[in-house]
Amino acid sequence: MPPKRKAPPGQATASKAGRASAMSTPGPATPRSIGSSAMSDADEDFDEDVSEAQKEREALMTKEADEFVSKFTLGSKRFQGQIDDSSREVRRYDAATPFFRKRDFSHLPLKPDHQNRPLWIDPDSCTIVLERFNPLAEQATDFLITIAEPKSRPTFLHEYALTPHSLYAAVSVGLRPRDIINTLERFLKTSLPDVVRRKIEDYTRSFGKVKLVLKHNSYFVESADAEVLQTLLKDKVIGGLRIQGSGGVTTSYAPTMGGLVIPGTQNAAGVHQANLNKAERMPGDAGDPSNEADLLTALNEEDDDDDKEAVHSFQISEDNVETVQKRCLDIGYPILEEYDFRNDDVNPNLEIDLRPNTQIRPYQEKSLSKMFGNGRAKSGIIVLPCGAGKTLVGITAACTIKKGVIVLCTSSMSVVQWRQEFLKWSNINPDDIAIFTAESKNKFSGSTGIIVTTYSMVTNSRERSHDSKKMMDFLRGREWGLMLLDEVHVVPAEMFRRVISSIKSHSKLGLTATLLREDDKISHLNFLIGPKLYEANWMELSQQGHIAKVQCAEVWCPMPTEFYDEYLRASARMKRTLYAMNPRKFQACQYLINYHEARGDKIIVFSDELYSLKQYALKLKKVFIYGGTSQAERMQVLENFQHNPEVNTLFLSKIGDTSLDLPEDLPHPDLVPLRLPPPRGPSAAFSARSAATTRASTPFYSLVSKDTQEMYYSSKRQAFLVDQGYAFKVITQLANIENTPDLAFATPQETRELLQRTLVDNERGAEDDVETDDLFGKPGRGRGGGGGARKGNGVRRTAGMLSELAGGQDMAYIEQNKAVNKALRAAGGKKKAGGGGEGQSKFFKGIQREKDKSKAQARAG
DNA sequence: TAAATAGAAA
DNA sequence: CAAGATTCTATTTA
Numbered sequence: 001m002p003p004k005r006k007a008p009p010g011q012a013t014a015s016k017a018g019r020a021s022a023m024s025t026p027g028p029a030t031p032r033s034i035g036s037s038a039m040s041d042a043d044e045d046f047d048e049d050v051s052e053a054q055k056e057r058e059a060l061m062t063k064e065a066d067e068f069v070s071k072f073t074l075g076s077k078r079f080q081g082q083i084d085d086s087s088r089e090v091r092r093y094d095a096a097t098p099f100f101r102k103r104d105f106s107h108l109p110l111k112p113d114h115q116n117r118p119l120w121i122d123p124d125s126c127t128i129v130l131e132r133f134n135p136l137a138e139q140a141t142d143f144l145i146t147i148a149e150p151k152s153r154p155t156f157l158h159e160y161a162l163t164p165h166s167l168y169a170a171v172s173v174g175l176r177p178r179d180i181i182n183t184l185e186r187f188l189k190t191s192l193p194d195v196v197r198r199k200i201e202d203y204t205r206s207f208g209k210v211k212l213v214l215k216h217n218s219y220f221v222e223s224a225d226a227e228v229l230q231t232l233l234k235d236k237v238i239g240g241l242r243i244q245g246s247g248g249v250t251t252s253y254a255p256t257m258g259g260l261v262i263p264g265t266q267n268a269a270g271v272h273q274a275n276l277n278k279a280e281r282m283p284g285d286a287g288d289p290s291n292e293a294d295l296l297t298a299l300n301e302e303d304d305d306d307d308k309e310a311v312h313s314f315q316i317s318e319d320n321v322e323t324v325q326k327r328c329l330d331i332g333y334p335i336l337e338e339y340d341f342r343n344d345d346v347n348p349n350l351e352i353d354l355r356p357n358t359q360i361r362p363y364q365e366k367s368l369s370k371m372f373g374n375g376r377a378k379s380g381i382i383v384l385p386c387g388a389g390k391t392l393v394g395i396t397a398a399c400t401i402k403k404g405v406i407v408l409c410t411s412s413m414s415v416v417q418w419r420q421e422f423l424k425w426s427n428i429n430p431d432d433i434a435i436f437t438a439e440s441k442n443k444f445s446g447s448t449g450i451i452v453t454t455y456s457m458v459t460n461s462r463e464r465s466h467d468s469k470k471m472m473d474f475l476r477g478r479e480w481g482l483m484l485l486d487e488v489h490v491v492p493a494e495m496f497r498r499v500i501s502s503i504k505s506h507s508k509l510g511l512t513a514t515l516l517r518e519d520d521k522i523s524h525l526n527f528l529i530g531p532k533l534y535e536a537n538w539m540e541l542s543q544q545g546h547i548a549k550v551q552c553a554e555v556w557c558p559m560p561t562e563f564y565d566e567y568l569r570a571s572a573r574m575k576r577t578l579y580a581m582n583p584r585k586f587q588a589c590q591y592l593i594n595y596h597e598a599r600g601d602k603i604i605v606f607s608d609e610l611y612s613l614k615q616y617a618l619k620l621k622k623v624f625i626y627g628g629t630s631q632a633e634r635m636q637v638l639e640n641f642q643h644n645p646e647v648n649t650l651f652l653s654k655i656g657d658t659s660l661d662l663p664e665d666l667p668h669p670d671l672v673p674l675r676l677p678p679p680r681g682p683s684a685a686f687s688a689r690s691a692a693t694t695r696a697s698t699p700f701y702s703l704v705s706k707d708t709q710e711m712y713y714s715s716k717r718q719a720f721l722v723d724q725g726y727a728f729k730v731i732t733q734l735a736n737i738e739n740t741p742d743l744a745f746a747t748p749q750e751t752r753e754l755l756q757r758t759l760v761d762n763e764r765g766a767e768d769d770v771e772t773d774d775l776f777g778k779p780g781r782g783r784g785g786g787g788g789a790r791k792g793n794g795v796r797r798t799a800g801m802l803s804e805l806a807g808g809q810d811m812a813y814i815e816q817n818k819a820v821n822k823a824l825r826a827a828g829g830k831k832k833a834g835g836g837g838e839g840q841s842k843f844f845k846g847i848q849r850e851k852d853k854s855k856a857q858a859r860a861g
Numbered sequence: 862t863a864a865a866t867a868g869a870a871a
Numbered sequence: 872c873a874a875g876a877t878t879c880t881a882t883t884t885a
Contacts, residue, residue: 411881438883456867456882468884492868572871573878608870610879627880653880709871 171208403481624651
């Protein structure tokens with residue numbers, strides 16, 4: 001049911017009001033809608049599509065054909081309504097018009113010089129579309145990244161959304177609402193719709209007004225707006241938390257952005273540029289002296305700006321920080337955290353600097369300039385693809401603040417790596433940087449220093465070892481200047497809450513490759529850590545050569561009929577194994593490995609399916625790492641993979657996605673990731689990201705079994721990659737695959753054997769009778785490791801036997817159930833849920849459940 | 862080395 | 872279509 005278009009002016013809703021006011025500003029007659037303009041090149045095709053679609057629909061609704069036609073005919077009531085509602089201009093309706101319906105924004109008057117302006121806007125959803133081919137696109141991109149959430153960024157058109165979060169982020173990097181509005185106005189092809197203007201004003205009114213400042217070891221709630229502060233003080237929760245006798249509201253002067261422009265970086269939002277209209281920023285301009293020394297001089301410059309703003313603040317106690325934060329959030333004044341580290345005399349300074357020859361890349365500086373935009377350290381999140389030097393950003397931040405730093409990582413592997421990176425990029429004394437993991441619990445020697453640890457180490461709420469407890473007390477007992485949070489997207493919000501509440505830090509910097517996980521958890525991050533300060537565009541970075549170019553190819557492998565038959569009747573679990581073990585896929589894998597090894601590439605094959613991972617690796621005589629591989633062995637295998645010219649292919653389980661960071665400097669430039677069964681799951685995009693970012697360079701293959709579940713996941717992955725601006729290629733035929741030496745499973749006989757073995761192995765609970773762990777001939781691991789594995793499998797075997805029990809009966813059992821279900825359904829249909837009373841036995845309840853389930857399935861299917 | 866725990870995914 | 876159960880993995884400590 002389409003919403004009524006006619007609404008009495010009095011009852012206009014917000015968005016309708018916008019329309020109404022747009023109507024009152026008559027512009028030049030614009031016959032084109034956004035859509036039709038964009039489509040103008042393809043008018044003919046489009047017309048065809050239209051008639052096609054119409055035909056189709058007419059065919060579908062023969063009875064309603066007349067109605068249908070009249071509904072979509074020019075001058076029908078429907079369109080009349082639209083005209084009345086949106087604009088009094090005479091509008092041209094073409095065949096495409098009906099398809100835009102509510103999204104027809106042709107009533108928004110185009111500016112005369114619209115061709116020189118790069119942005120379109122959808123006032124209803126606050127979506128902004130950027131023409132990448134427009135001369136002003138560069139500036140507009142910088143601006144949009146600051147104020148809006150990137151939705152989709154393929155080659156020519158980028159889509160951004162204005163959201164409360166994004167505006168919050170914009171305000172927090174120092175943009176004023178009127179900057180946002182003016183700059184939008186400048187870039188938009190139409191005038192800024194009033195709805196949007198009002199939305200921006202509404203959202204930003206309360207954002208960025210309140211700051212939490214840790215000064216002289218005390219927390220202050222600070223605001224430039226005395227009224228806002230009064231509001232807070234009058235609040236029933238916050239008011240009572242003010243520390244009495246701290247002199248009420250004090251007024252001082254806040255540092256301004258004035259003296260703090262970091263050389264080689266763009267101003268907070270590219271607003272500056274836009275205003276000055278000095279357009280060209282050379283991508284990757286190396287001529288700019290953009291090293292850390294300049295950054296520091298810039299930061300150390302005193303603010304001799306006369307444009308100082310008065311700020312007012314009141315003190316709250318440490319214990320109430322979280323309460324106040326939460327309350328402020330609830331009443332619409334989210335608190336920004338800022339650390340005035342230059343004026344912190346309480347915490348000792350840390351002896352740390354970047355090594356003199358260290359060059360920061362422009363985008364890294366840009367992100368840091370967002371963080372230090374006003375001379376203080378703002379808490380927030382920086383989004384950079386892996387391989388783009390997230391670590392260096394974190395390290396530079398630490399070098400700027402020069403106070404105690406705590407680094408949190410996801411795994412103990414990356415803990416070690418972070419420390420190494422610190423030693424590599426900075427002159428920090430090795431004694432001042434300590435690791436806190438299960439293995440090592442050292443503190444730094446001096447009065448301050450850096451601690452690198454994992455989330456689980458800090459959040460672990462269970463009984464701790466004595467050393468851990470002491471260490472935790474140590475961590476809790478002091479104030480940290482900076483908390484570096486690595487890979488924030490994989491850590492659940494609850495964990496953050498625990499980390500943040502247990503460790504006091506003046507500023508927090510979250511680093512991540514993507515904020516793609518748009519479940520509710522990610523929005524929590526925004527307020528737990530801070531707003532997103534910067535997000536790099538992958539495509540741009542790879543074009544500028546900062547991160548490897550990724551070419552994505554998907555290889556579609558048909559399933560041999562035997563396999564497919566088995567696949568169709570297999571359990572969900574077995575299905576996974578089957579499509580992973582698809583012999584055609586195996587061949588494709590073999591072929592690609594062969595091809596790339598011949599070129600001297602290093603290849604990583606990812607597989608989330610353990611059985612197939614092992615089978616592939618063993619069959620192809622390659623090394624592999626999975627969850628059960630011991631730490632020492634992992635290191636050994638990795639070491640060999642990196643330096644041993646004999647070991648060029650590595651099979652990785654999903655351990656590679658998260659906890660195994662491949663070292664930055666692989667000797668070979670060409671690392672070819674190969675996805676066996678491509679990652680699964682609703683956030684396949686997430687895995688795709690990890691795959692594409694795990695030090696990926698040149699081609700990146702996904703092997704997909706045709707006509708299986710995998711295809712569905714692959715479509716999601718494609719969508720993600722296309723959004724990131726990557727081209728996507730589908731390969732259905734690998735040239736000369738039959739010439740691959742020792743091509744596996746070339747005969748039907750072998751294929752059948754593979755199938756048999758796969759089925760048998762997996763029915764028996766994947767007992768890997770093969771000596772899996774001995775590829776590197778680890779002494780002692782043979783028996784011990786085997787024992788471990790066997791023991792581990794013992795558990796699994798039990799499960800396997802249970803499923804075997806079920807499996808033993810499975811055919812008959814399922815058949816029987818189906819029969820029962822059918823009977824019940826028939827009976828239920830007639831008799832109304834036959835026998836469904838309280839006195840049901842467990843058996844009947846089970847049946848009932850089954851029935852409901854199958855009903856639900858029937859409904860779904 | 863094993864057990865406990867926790868999170869992610871399908 | 873969602874929530875729960877389930878499986879897997881990784882992390883910790885004893």
